[in-house]
Amino acid sequence: MEPMKTAVGKEDLLGDLDDIVVLNRASRGQRFLNYLIDLVIVYLLVIVFFVLDMTWENLINPQDNGPDDGWSELSVAILAMLAYVLYYTLMECFNKGRTIGKLATGTYAVFSTGKPLTFKTAFxxxxxxxxxxxxxxGFDDAPWHDRWTDTLVAKRPADH
Structure with missing residues (x-):
């Protein structure tokens, strides 16, 4: 935005105030509720994956009823972390900074300037x-994932 010119040809020093966005930060309680809801969703996604995997294995090899399902604790942990990262990245990037938890609490993630998240930042x-x-x-004013990416979680404006 170019500075506005006054009648005498001087720049309007307050012209950049039009670009200021006032964001109301989400409370710790809202953020904790977001976390709990989203964590349940991620766990459900992982459980669905394992149910589909077991179903597929039983269709391919119905005779094998052994206790070994081929998944080590490490591979389960890696799958859970991958699901966690994918869920948050895709939801926040393609759903305007909102996950299911944030939708439930009326909050959204944005850059500290108020601009929407990019895919890179969401990732x-x-x-x-x-x-x-x-x-x-999360017990601090800004969790690390906010500080490290210059983002914040804001409350949805009352007029929306």
């Missing part, structure tokens, strides 16, 4: 959620 935000002890950073 790095999601990836940083799996850092060790990241969950504990």
């Amino acid at each position: 790095f935000r999601s990836l940083s959620r799996i850092a060790p002890f990241e969950l504990l950073s």
Whole structure:
């Protein structure tokens, strides 16, 4: 936006105030509820995957009823982290910064300037959620995944 010119040819020093966006940050309670709802959704996605995998295995080899399903604890943990990152990345990128938890609480994730998240930022935000002890950073004003990506979770304006 170019500065406005006044009648005497001087720049309007307050012209850039039109670009300021006022965001009301989500409360810790809202963010915690977002986390719980989204965590349940991710676990449900992982459970659905395993049910589909078991069903597929039984269709391919119905005689094999052994206890070994081919999944180690490490592979299950990696799958869960992958589901976690994919869920948050895809939801926040393609759903205007909202996950199912954020939809339930009327909040959304944006850059600290108020601009919508890009795919890259949504991905790095999601990836940083799996850092060790990241969950504990939620007790601070801004969790690590917000600080590291210059983002925040805001309340939806009352007029929407």
